[in-house]
Structure formats: C-alpha cells, structure tokens
Amino acid sequence: MFKLNLKIALRNLKRNFVISMINIGGLSIALAAFILIVLYVNYETSYDKHNPNYENIYIVGRDLKDFKTNFTPPPLAEIIEQNCPEVALVGKMTPSNLEFPLISDAGRIYIKNTMVMNFNAAKIFDLHPQGGLKQPQGEIERLYYLNEASMRTLFPNKKDSMPELVLMGGKTLGLTAPIQGKIVPNPHSNLQFDGVAIGNNLGVAEGFGFPNYYTYIQVKPGTDIKALEAKIDRLMKAGMIKEKIDMGSLKNERVFLDPLANLHLKPQAGNDTNYKVVMALFILSMLIVVIACINFTNLTIAQANKRAKEVGIKKVLGSYRQLLTMQFITEILIQCVLSMLLALMLAELFMPTFNNLFEVPLSLAAGAEELYWMLPLILLIVTFIAGVYPALILSGFKPALVLKGNFEAGLQTSWIRKGLLVVQFSIAVIFIAGILIVNRQVEYLHTEDTGFEANQVLVIKNQMMYNKPEVFATFRDKVMKINGVKSATVANVVPGGEQTGSNGYTVEGREALLDFIDVDYDYFETLGIKLKSGRTFSKEFKSDTLNAAIINETAAAKYGLLDPVGKTIRGCNIDYKIIGVIKDFKSQGFEAAVQPTIYAMKNPCGNPRLSIMLKVDAAQMSAVLAALKAQWSGINRLDGEDFRYDFLDDLYGRLFKKQEQLKAVFFTASMLTVFIAVLGLFAFAKIMTSNRRKEIAVRKVLGASDFQVLKLLNSSFLWMLLIANVLAWPLVYLLARTWLDTFAYRVELSVVPFALAGVISLLLAVITVSLQATKAVQANPAAVLKHE
Structure with a gap:
C-alpha cells in the first residue's frame, strides 16, 4: 500500500509541478531560515555550559x-x-x-x-x-x-x-x-x-x-x-x-x-537587549515557518477540486477514509522531506554569510547534536500542521456528489482558505511594518544629535598615565606643534560605551550617586560638548587643578539645583566648587539614559588617565597621522615604538552593532515572509482564476470589460488584505513598543509605517492577482465555452 501511495504521490507532484515547486520552495526557504536561527539561538543561550559547575x-x-x-x-x-x-x-x-x-x-x-x-x-x-x-x-x-x-x-x-x-x-x-x-x-x-x-x-x-x-x-x-x-x-x-x-x-x-x-544575555548589572534580540529572532523564524505552513495548507485545499473524482472513484471501489487520509499525508510528507533536504542545502549555502553578520562559528556539523533530534521533530510537526487538515478535507468528499459532477470543494472550504490567507498576510504586514519601524529607529541612532562631536577625533592607544595636568602639558605642547591638530586632551574613558566609576557626592545636604570622569584641559572643547552655564576648565584658574568640578544637566536635576555654578559638591574627601554645567551627551549610546556625572581634574577615587584624544582638521588628517607616527618616539616615551590609534566615531558606532544586526536579519526575514506570502497568493490566484474560467467567459459574453473582470477578481482578495491589516496593526504596535522601550532615546511611533505596510501589501496583492487574472481575462470566451 505504501508503494502504491508513493507512486500516486510522485505522479501528482509531476502533474502539478508549478504548485508543488511553490509549496516545496516556500517551505524549504522558511525551514532554512529556521535552522540557521535555531542554531544561533542555541549558541547564544548556551554560553559556559561546557563548565562542569x-x-x-x-x-x-x-x-x-x-x-x-x-x-x-x-x-x-x-x-x-x-x-x-x-x-x-x-x-x-x-x-x-x-x-x-x-x-x-x-x-x-x-x-x-x-x-x-x-x-x-x-x-x-x-x-x-x-x-x-x-x-x-x-x-x-x-x-x-x-x-x-x-x-x-x-x-x-x-x-x-x-x-x-x-x-x-x-x-x-x-x-x-x-x-x-x-x-x-x-x-x-x-x-x-x-x-x-x-x-x-x-x-x-x-x-x-x-x-x-x-x-x-x-x-x-x-x-x-x-x-x-x-x-x-x-x-x-x-x-x-x-x-x-x-x-x-x-x-x-x-x-x-x-x-x-x-551573564551573556540578561545580566542584572546591564540590560537584556541581547536576550530580547535573540528571542525576537527565534519568534521571527517561527512566524516564517507558520506562514509557509499556511501557504502549504491553503494551496493543498485549493487544489481539492482536481482530486475530487479520484477520491469519489476510490470510495466507490471500497477504499476507506483512513486509507485515503494516509495516502494524502504520504504525499504531503514527501513534499516536506524534499523541503527539509533543500532547506539543509540552503542553510549550508548561506551559513558563511550568517556567521559573518553575527560573528559566530556556526556550522551544521557542529550543531548536529541539536539538529539530530530537532529536524525529525520539526518535520513531523510541519507535516502535521500543513498536512493533516487538508488530508481530512480531501478524504472526506462524498462520492455521490463528486461523481454527479456538481460538486465544488471550494464552497465547503472557502472560509477556511480565506481565513488562512488573512492570517498569512497579517504576518506579512507585521514584518513589513516592523522593518519600517526598525529601519527608522536605526537611522535615528545614526542621525540624531549625540551631544558631542566624534568626527575627526583620534583616540590614541597609550600606556603612559597622565594623571597630573603638568605631565600632560608637555605632551600637549609637542602635538600642538603639528599642523592640523586643533586640540588635545586626556581622560580615563572615552565616549564609546566604556564604563566609568561611581561615587557618592553631597550638595547642600542632599546625597546622590554620580559617575565620575577624570579629564584634563580642553576635554569639552575636543569633543564639542556644549556648555549650559558657567565655564570649562581653564589654565587661567590654578584652582581648577585642585578642587574645580563640572557637572552635567542630569546631575544638576538630580540635586534639584536651578543654578549650580558656585555651589560646593563634596565627594572623595574633597570639597569641589562647581564652575560649570554642560549639556547632556549620550556617551553610552541610545539604550542607556544619560547618567548624572561629575568631571574633575583631580580625583583620588579615579582611574588612570590613559585615553588621549586629538581633534584634527579633516583636510590634514593624513598628514597629521604621518607626523605623529614619525615623531611618536619623541612625544611619548612609553609608546615610542608603537603608534596606534582609533577613530572615535568608529568606537562609538560599535554601540549600534546589535541593532544593525537586528535590522539586517529583520530585513531578510521580511523579504522572505513577503516572498512566501506572494508565492502563496500567486498560486492561490492561479487556482482560483482557473476554477472561474467559465464564469469569466460568460461575463465577457454578456458584455463585461476586461477592467471590470479584473476588478471583480481583485475585490475579494482586497477585502481579505484589509482585514489582515486591521488584525496586524495592533500586534505591530505592541511588538514595536516593546522593542522601542529598550531604548532610552527613541523615535515616536506614528501612523506612517502602518499606512505604508497597508499600501505595500495591497499593491503586492493587486499586482500578483492581476498577473494571473490577465491570462484568463484575455482568453477567447468561445474556446472556454465550446464544450458546454
């Protein structure tokens, strides 16, 4: 019996080659994406599991x-x-x-x-x-x-x-x-x-x-x-x-x-952004598989009319429903097996690109232990989800109705097919709107004012500790003689996500925990940080090296100070005089809120000042780098043999790496989802148009224009697409709000991404359906109706 079912299955695959390839191709693409992301999720969630304790x-x-x-x-x-x-x-x-x-x-x-x-x-x-x-x-x-x-x-x-x-x-x-x-x-x-x-x-x-x-x-x-x-x-x-x-x-x-x-994904002393990104990717992969399964199920049911007489004759000859169900499940299992094999090949093909994007060493061989039990399970689940219901529908046809020739399976399953299509396009709309929102936030990260200027700032790698201003003064004098160097400073950290220390400080009896950053002259000028009130550190005031401090806006607000300049702030056993207040700047990126911070040139609690920063004229950058390299042995005795540097904007840009990865993967997932949905709609429209060829011919004989017929064929799909959008928009809003809440600084949600997602999905539906419908509309009515 299995051999007979296998032969029938292979013959049906060959007879319906285009639809079968759409089914197998769509499912294999979804499974390939799922395999890659499952390997990645397993890798990210199993850090240190090799440790016996x-x-x-x-x-x-x-x-x-x-x-x-x-x-x-x-x-x-x-x-x-x-x-x-x-x-x-x-x-x-x-x-x-x-x-x-x-x-x-x-x-x-x-x-x-x-x-x-x-x-x-x-x-x-x-x-x-x-x-x-x-x-x-x-x-x-x-x-x-x-x-x-x-x-x-x-x-x-x-x-x-x-x-x-x-x-x-x-x-x-x-x-x-x-x-x-x-x-x-x-x-x-x-x-x-x-x-x-x-x-x-x-x-x-x-x-x-x-x-x-x-x-x-x-x-x-x-x-x-x-x-x-x-x-x-x-x-x-x-x-x-x-x-x-x-x-x-x-x-x-x-x-x-x-x-x-x-510690890797959701440390208490940190944030769980990485964990949310990993889980979001896993959910995306699940949605891609779901949309492929819906596609598979919908197309199988849509072809029911072609199999109706086969089922009717087999039932008349004594075949039981259970045997017919097994036959159809066998056919679907064969397609799923072919999809899985193709998915493994696609996953292997795109593995290097995926590894390069996420900087991970994934491979199918290394993940064999996880895939060994997972792939057969996925295969059975997909076969069950995509195959059991269509098999029950196909095996349940009534022989009498089928063999009389007046049976239309579409009448019985129309609501199911339409419902599945609505769900499929709801998922597609979620992806389309989602990538628009992700793209907007990532663009915001790169274009929004950070409060400081990272461009044309060199960060020189250094071993020399410049904790005293008089020691760094010698260095500054030497580098300022190089044409193109605008300013030079040193600090214990640079604005690129580096963590600084914290300590308790008191102003007018009010205590608060402040981040402290140890700086030198020209720190704010080199980074282009704007002053809100007061002044910055100056060589004209000798006390600046002893007990002067500058705070940011957030620190002033934390103490409730409307005019902090001139007030005393105590910390690290020093009474500092506040000489200025700077505007907040996003040294830790956009995910963490600006912390209340104090800047001082003398700080017993601080760390060594090792981070040298130079502001350089853009037109003279190459000449400045060459001069620094040539003169470095005379400028910095500890690093004389080794001049090394980074650009501050590159260091700061690394803070957005995870979001850039999410954007790339989300974009790819969105394209795959839309592609699978459009493939399904294409095949679905092909079958529906084929089933309505006689209706179209009769309407044309009665005087309907090509435009009217196209409008008629599109109208039912457009209503389903509108319902899909209405269902998808609340989910998009909740998911987008959850993701955006991981940022302290973010874009505001507007109706634009939702409206664009609706327009794009409707346009895709109209183009896809019209491409199939045009062939039926342009067909000669006489050729269609000559056998009636």
Missing part, C-alpha cells in the same frame, strides 16, 4: 539603587571564604584594558585584554593552560599565559613546554616577564581574554573603598541562594562599617547574586 557559579554584584554593577571590593572574597561554608570556591579577577606590546626575537604582539585572576577563579572557570593549572608560589608570583595565536607569533618554533621570556611595553623600558605557555579560552564562554595572569591573591592592599574586582563564587549543590545573598550583604556592610567607609548615598546598597547562565 555551570549551574552552581554566581557573580557577586552590587545594587546601588540607581544602577547595578558587578564590580566589588577585593576584601569581599576573603570575607565570603571565611564566613560562608556553603561556598565551595571564591574567585576574584580584574580586567586590564591597558594595551601594550609583548616582544620576542621572532615577533611582536599587542595585548588588549589581559585578565588578572586568582587561582580559585581559574578553577571556577575550568581553565586548562598548557602543562595544567598550577598554583603560584607565595603572594607575589604571577603565572602568565597567552592565547594560542599570540604564542604562535612570538614563538613560532616552540616545541617544549618550558617558560619563555618576553619584553613588556617596548624595548626601551627593559621590562621582562616569563610566559608559562599557551591557554586557549573557550570561544563559547563569557570569559574572553588575550592573556591571563594567575596569582594567589589580588588587591591585598586595597580595602572596601576600591570596588574594581569581579567576585565569583561556586556554591555547593542545594544551597539556598536567597539566604546566601542576604548573608553576603550583611558581611559586605559590616566590612564597610569596620573600615569607616563614608557610605553616603550608598546606604541603600545591597548585594545580589547573578547566575553564570544570565
């Missing part, structure tokens, strides 16, 4: 009421270790973002991301350096490891596992360090680095006033996390009180524990 690892964070941070003081690790027996391991680490060269006889590399950690942190993250994980000797020793690519560059002919000596920071310094060997960071981990320095303890001389470390804990199975969280919170506050830390606005601080599973 994945479910028991947490990072200790601090909730400071206004924001959350994962930075904690170094003594916290020791306190947890001594007082929390339910914690198996306590590790701490701190990132070193200082970029410096390592030099060997064979080559030179630049270390950009060094992770300094204690031995327990290396154990928690299951690190396996070359020669095995070894514990350093004593409190001072550090064991240094580099990633495989760096080791290959520095020591291309290395065969043994003995340590190698390298120069650090340039040949002129004469600093050396032994490299123990290579360490390969798992690319599927939250912990990424170029190199690792492992010690026994970190931050020994630093107290609770130096929250510059990440503290990780590995708890014992079955630990009550909420109770442990409260216990660590009490220990933290007791330590701060013991050290007489001025808690100020930190009195509302509390400790939280964030599981390792959250």
Whole structure:
C-alpha cells in the first residue's frame, strides 16, 4: 500500500509541478531560515555550559539603587571564604584594558585584554593552560599565559613546554616577564581574554573603598541562594562599617547574586537587549515557518477540486477514509522531506554569510547534536500542521456528489482558505511594518544629535598615565606643534560605551550617586560638548587643578539645583566648587539614559588617565597621522615604538552593532515572509482564476470589460488584505513598543509605517492577482465555452 501511495504521490507532484515547486520552495526557504536561527539561538543561550559547575557559579554584584554593577571590593572574597561554608570556591579577577606590546626575537604582539585572576577563579572557570593549572608560589608570583595565536607569533618554533621570556611595553623600558605557555579560552564562554595572569591573591592592599574586582563564587549543590545573598550583604556592610567607609548615598546598597547562565544575555548589572534580540529572532523564524505552513495548507485545499473524482472513484471501489487520509499525508510528507533536504542545502549555502553578520562559528556539523533530534521533530510537526487538515478535507468528499459532477470543494472550504490567507498576510504586514519601524529607529541612532562631536577625533592607544595636568602639558605642547591638530586632551574613558566609576557626592545636604570622569584641559572643547552655564576648565584658574568640578544637566536635576555654578559638591574627601554645567551627551549610546556625572581634574577615587584624544582638521588628517607616527618616539616615551590609534566615531558606532544586526536579519526575514506570502497568493490566484474560467467567459459574453473582470477578481482578495491589516496593526504596535522601550532615546511611533505596510501589501496583492487574472481575462470566451 505504501508503494502504491508513493507512486500516486510522485505522479501528482509531476502533474502539478508549478504548485508543488511553490509549496516545496516556500517551505524549504522558511525551514532554512529556521535552522540557521535555531542554531544561533542555541549558541547564544548556551554560553559556559561546557563548565562542569555551570549551574552552581554566581557573580557577586552590587545594587546601588540607581544602577547595578558587578564590580566589588577585593576584601569581599576573603570575607565570603571565611564566613560562608556553603561556598565551595571564591574567585576574584580584574580586567586590564591597558594595551601594550609583548616582544620576542621572532615577533611582536599587542595585548588588549589581559585578565588578572586568582587561582580559585581559574578553577571556577575550568581553565586548562598548557602543562595544567598550577598554583603560584607565595603572594607575589604571577603565572602568565597567552592565547594560542599570540604564542604562535612570538614563538613560532616552540616545541617544549618550558617558560619563555618576553619584553613588556617596548624595548626601551627593559621590562621582562616569563610566559608559562599557551591557554586557549573557550570561544563559547563569557570569559574572553588575550592573556591571563594567575596569582594567589589580588588587591591585598586595597580595602572596601576600591570596588574594581569581579567576585565569583561556586556554591555547593542545594544551597539556598536567597539566604546566601542576604548573608553576603550583611558581611559586605559590616566590612564597610569596620573600615569607616563614608557610605553616603550608598546606604541603600545591597548585594545580589547573578547566575553564570544570565551573564551573556540578561545580566542584572546591564540590560537584556541581547536576550530580547535573540528571542525576537527565534519568534521571527517561527512566524516564517507558520506562514509557509499556511501557504502549504491553503494551496493543498485549493487544489481539492482536481482530486475530487479520484477520491469519489476510490470510495466507490471500497477504499476507506483512513486509507485515503494516509495516502494524502504520504504525499504531503514527501513534499516536506524534499523541503527539509533543500532547506539543509540552503542553510549550508548561506551559513558563511550568517556567521559573518553575527560573528559566530556556526556550522551544521557542529550543531548536529541539536539538529539530530530537532529536524525529525520539526518535520513531523510541519507535516502535521500543513498536512493533516487538508488530508481530512480531501478524504472526506462524498462520492455521490463528486461523481454527479456538481460538486465544488471550494464552497465547503472557502472560509477556511480565506481565513488562512488573512492570517498569512497579517504576518506579512507585521514584518513589513516592523522593518519600517526598525529601519527608522536605526537611522535615528545614526542621525540624531549625540551631544558631542566624534568626527575627526583620534583616540590614541597609550600606556603612559597622565594623571597630573603638568605631565600632560608637555605632551600637549609637542602635538600642538603639528599642523592640523586643533586640540588635545586626556581622560580615563572615552565616549564609546566604556564604563566609568561611581561615587557618592553631597550638595547642600542632599546625597546622590554620580559617575565620575577624570579629564584634563580642553576635554569639552575636543569633543564639542556644549556648555549650559558657567565655564570649562581653564589654565587661567590654578584652582581648577585642585578642587574645580563640572557637572552635567542630569546631575544638576538630580540635586534639584536651578543654578549650580558656585555651589560646593563634596565627594572623595574633597570639597569641589562647581564652575560649570554642560549639556547632556549620550556617551553610552541610545539604550542607556544619560547618567548624572561629575568631571574633575583631580580625583583620588579615579582611574588612570590613559585615553588621549586629538581633534584634527579633516583636510590634514593624513598628514597629521604621518607626523605623529614619525615623531611618536619623541612625544611619548612609553609608546615610542608603537603608534596606534582609533577613530572615535568608529568606537562609538560599535554601540549600534546589535541593532544593525537586528535590522539586517529583520530585513531578510521580511523579504522572505513577503516572498512566501506572494508565492502563496500567486498560486492561490492561479487556482482560483482557473476554477472561474467559465464564469469569466460568460461575463465577457454578456458584455463585461476586461477592467471590470479584473476588478471583480481583485475585490475579494482586497477585502481579505484589509482585514489582515486591521488584525496586524495592533500586534505591530505592541511588538514595536516593546522593542522601542529598550531604548532610552527613541523615535515616536506614528501612523506612517502602518499606512505604508497597508499600501505595500495591497499593491503586492493587486499586482500578483492581476498577473494571473490577465491570462484568463484575455482568453477567447468561445474556446472556454465550446464544450458546454
């Protein structure tokens, strides 16, 4: 019986080749997109799952009421270790973002991301350096490891596992360090680095006033996390009180524990934008499959008339409905299998493009474990969704009505087909309106005023600490002699998403937590930041280097100050005098709101000023770069051999990378959805027009014009498209509002995307239906009616 069903199925595929290819092609495209996105979602949601203690690892964070941070003081690790027996391991680490060269006889590399950690942190993250994980000797020793690519560059002919000596920071310094060997960071981990320095303890001389470390804990199975969280919170506050830390606005601080599973997509100290993007992609892929299944179901039902006599004769000859149902399901299963095979080929074909867009190493081979059980399940689900109902419809025809010749399956299934078409185009409208809204927001990110000027600003990579204005003055004097350099400044961070520190500051008895940024002269002038009131730092006022401060509009509003200039603000054990208020600027991009911030030239709580920024005349950029490179050894003694730079607008633009990816994928998904919907409408219109050929011929004989007939054929589809738009618009609004709410600064929703989506969908429907209807309209009525 199966062999007979298989033969019938193949013959029907051949007889209805165009419709079958539309069915198989549309479904295969949808499944290919689904496979790619499922692999991506699985990759993004499984970071660090290779770690054997994945479910028991947490990072200790601090909730400071206004924001959350994962930075904690170094003594916290020791306190947890001594007082929390339910914690198996306590590790701490701190990132070193200082970029410096390592030099060997064979080559030179630049270390950009060094992770300094204690031995327990290396154990928690299951690190396996070359020669095995070894514990350093004593409190001072550090064991240094580099990633495989760096080791290959520095020591291309290395065969043994003995340590190698390298120069650090340039040949002129004469600093050396032994490299123990290579360490390969798992690319599927939250912990990424170029190199690792492992010690026994970190931050020994630093107290609770130096929250510059990440503290990780590995708890014992079955630990009550909420109770442990409260216990660590009490220990933290007791330590701060013991050290007489001025808690100020930190009195509302509390400790939280964030599981390792959250850190990649939805960390508590951060935002869940990445998680929402991943889930949005998964939902999009599901919708594409749904629209393809609807397409499949609709076209199968629409062809029912062609199979009616076959069903009638088989039933008269004694065939049972169950056997007929199995026959039709077999036909649909064959089409689904062909679609799945074609989908795998398409997924493999477009995998490199997808990987390049999202910078991931996906492959069908690597994802075989997930796909092994998933693809057969998807195949069965798609076959069931797309095939069971059409099979029941086709197998349920009444033999008497069919064989009399007065049976029209369309009358029985018309409402079903129309309903499915409405759902299909509702999804298409959601995609069309969605891409218009996404495109508008992404364009807004690139065109809206950020409050500062990133163009023509060089960010020079540097090892020299310019914490004192008099030290940087020498540097400034040298670079300002180069034609084309308009201004020069240095700070501890640049506006490109870099995180800065925070501290409590008091004005007129009111306490608040402010971000602090350490700057030098010409910082605001170099970045084109506008002044709201007062003045910026000036060499004419010597006190500016001691106790002058500038705040932004948000900080002034937080304190409720209408005229802050001249008032005193206390923080870091200094009474600062506010000399100016700057307009807010979006240093963290558009997703995070501008934080209340204070700028000072003297800040005991601050980090080293390493980020040099130069404003350069656009017409002389090439000449300035050449001059800086040639003169760098005389300008900056630590980096004399290595002049390296970035453009600030490029650094800032990286903040929009995820949204650019979402836009690209959403655009592709929208095109696929519209393409599948139009394919379905094309085939549906072809079948419907074919079924109404006699009606069209009779109307033409009775005097109807071609335009009137085309209008008649389009009218039923247009009503369905209008209903689809009305159903889609509320969903589009809810989805768009949810996505836009992830931005602190966003466009306002208007009727334009909704109206455009409606117009585009209607135009596509009219063009698609008219292309099919024109053939029937132009046919000779005599040729159609000659057999009547």
